[in-house]
Amino acid sequence: xxxxxxxxxxxxxxxxxxxxxxxxxxxxxxxxxxxxxxxxxxxxxxxxxxxxxxxxxxxxxxxxxxxxxxxxxxxxxxxxxxxxxxxxxxxxxxxxxxxxxxxxxxxxxxxxxxxxxxxxxxxxxxxxxxxxxxxxxxxxxxxxxxxxxxxxxxxxxxxxxxxxxxxxxxxxxxxxxxxxxxxxxxxxxxxxxxxxxxxxxxxxxxxxxxxxxxxxxxxxxxxxxxxxxxxxxxxxxxxxxxxxxxxxxxxxxxxxxxxxxxxxxxxxxxxxxxxxxxxxxxxxxxxxxxxxxxxxxxxxxxxxxxxxxxxxxxxxxxxxxxxxxxxxxxxxxxxxxxxxxxxxxxxxxxxxxxxxxxxxxxxxxxxxxxxxxxxxxxxxxxxxxxxxxxxxxxxxxxxxxxxxxxxxxxxxxxxxxxxxxxxxxxxxxxxxxxxxxxxxxxxxxxxxxxxxxxxx
Numbered sequence: 001x002x003x004x005x006x007x008x009x010x011x012x013x014x015x016x017x018x019x020x021x022x023x024x025x026x027x028x029x030x031x032x033x034x035x036x037x038x039x040x041x042x043x044x045x046x047x048x049x050x051x052x053x054x055x056x057x058x059x060x061x062x063x064x065x066x067x068x069x070x071x072x073x074x075x076x077x078x079x080x081x082x083x084x085x086x087x088x089x090x091x092x093x094x095x096x097x098x099x100x101x102x103x104x105x106x107x108x109x110x111x112x113x114x115x116x117x118x119x120x121x122x123x124x125x126x127x128x129x130x131x132x133x134x135x136x137x138x139x140x141x142x143x144x145x146x147x148x149x150x151x152x153x154x155x156x157x158x159x160x161x162x163x164x165x166x167x168x169x170x171x172x173x174x175x176x177x178x179x180x181x182x183x184x185x186x187x188x189x190x191x192x193x194x195x196x197x198x199x200x201x202x203x204x205x206x207x208x209x210x211x212x213x214x215x216x217x218x219x220x221x222x223x224x225x226x227x228x229x230x231x232x233x234x235x236x237x238x239x240x241x242x243x244x245x246x247x248x249x250x251x252x253x254x255x256x257x258x259x260x261x262x263x264x265x266x267x268x269x270x271x272x273x274x275x276x277x278x279x280x281x282x283x284x285x286x287x288x289x290x291x292x293x294x295x296x297x298x299x300x301x302x303x304x305x306x307x308x309x310x311x312x313x314x315x316x317x318x319x320x321x322x323x324x325x326x327x328x329x330x331x332x333x334x335x336x337x338x339x340x341x342x343x344x345x346x347x348x349x350x351x352x353x354x355x356x357x358x359x360x361x362x363x364x365x366x367x368x369x370x371x372x373x374x375x376x377x378x379x380x381x382x383x384x385x386x387x388x389x390x391x392x393x394x395x396x397x398x399x400x401x402x403x404x405x406x407x408x409x410x411x412x413x414x415x416x417x418x419x420x421x422x423x424x425x426x427x428x429x430x431x432x433x434x435x436x437x438x439x440x441x442x443x444x445x446x447x448x449x450x451x452x453x454x455x456x
């Protein structure tokens with residue numbers, strides 16, 4: 001049985017996490033619970049069904065709450081984003097009976113209108129067996145694999161992964177139920193690619209036990225950039241660029257990504273190191289790919305690999321989950337990160353811009369960045385980026401001399417400053433995020449790079 005009701009939000013304080021800052025107050029905790037409950041009870045997980053545009057209210061509130069937002073800041077964030085949300089919709093009793101009593105969910109999965117029904121089903125499941133067992137049952141069981149739930153978990157640019165991750169991190173069964181329902185109403189478009197990577201890596205490992213050793217995610221970024229086939233696998237006109245990679249360079253994409261592989265027999269240390277490497281690699285590629293001649297703008301899709309990376313550490317720390325399951329999560333995440341880089345046009349990699357960056361506020365630190373971001377008028381992406389970078393710094397500390405960890409410890413803060421500076425100083429008619437940084441067309445409305453003046 002779950003310790004908390006599966007339909008009620010009951011935060012007691014920030015999580016025990018490397019991605020938490022100022023201490024919450026009783027007032028801010030009460031406000032966070034109130035607003036999260038309103039979102040849970042009233043709003044759908046999407047605010048646009050056709051394009052699967054996500055409700056970020058819970059993400060945003062939990063991120064800034066963990067960073068020490070006041071009750072007023074939480075209310076401001078909610079008021080900023082609630083305007084676009086749509087009603088949760090009706091539960092469908094016949095559908096609920098079917099998914100509760102049948103092994104065949106096929107006709108109900110990936111249907112946005114079924115969100116409220118799936119939410120009720122997963123709340124009931126959590127109430128019966130607890131949230132840990134519910135996650136194992138509905139993500140990793142034989143039936144869940146048949147329903148392609150692991151692949152749906154990383155679809156939607158990793159949003160189901162983020163949502164369930166928040167629920168686990170804050171130990172909130174109601175948020176986990178939302179995330180499981182979100183997973184169920186996503187399609188499984190990365191499935192063919194991910195399964196092909198798994199098959200290729202498994203076969204190669206059966207022939208060579210050392211397969212994948214020495215390969216880093218950063219080395220795969222460089223290899224992808226050097227591949228003309230992968231660089232040209234997407235066009236600016238492609239509406240869904242990840243799928244364009246699959247259509248135009250599927251074999252090359254699989255051959256590249258599957259070189260990085262964590263087997264199900266991996267030790268705890270291997271799992272932890274791989275998780276940290278992915279957090280570091282996501283930070284690296286997001287911050288290294290803005291154009292040098294333009295104002296600093298991170299890619300919207302690469303940014304999502306950063307914001308979701310904090311939950312690698314959350315998953316890895318769960319004692320109730322085995323390393324075989326953790327290896328699936330880590331491999332899927334890694335292969336999606338590499339695919340995300342390729343799908344955004346294999347942008348030129350210039351990490352020196354991070355090392356040379358002069359922040360707007362030269363004497364700030366993590367506490368300063370956290371304070372600034374909790375006050376920002378945002379949909380949560382900047383605050384989630386800051387949290388994830390705080391976490392990446394922490395989990396990378398033990399591996400600073402290892403290949404694949406080229407982001408120096410002090411540079412995670414610089415990357416966070418780049419993100420917050422860009423958001424605070426966004427110019428009207430310029431995008432905050434670039435969509436597909438490797439394509440010149442994405443930068444058409446962005447002005448030239450400017451440098452912040454040094455303090456007198």
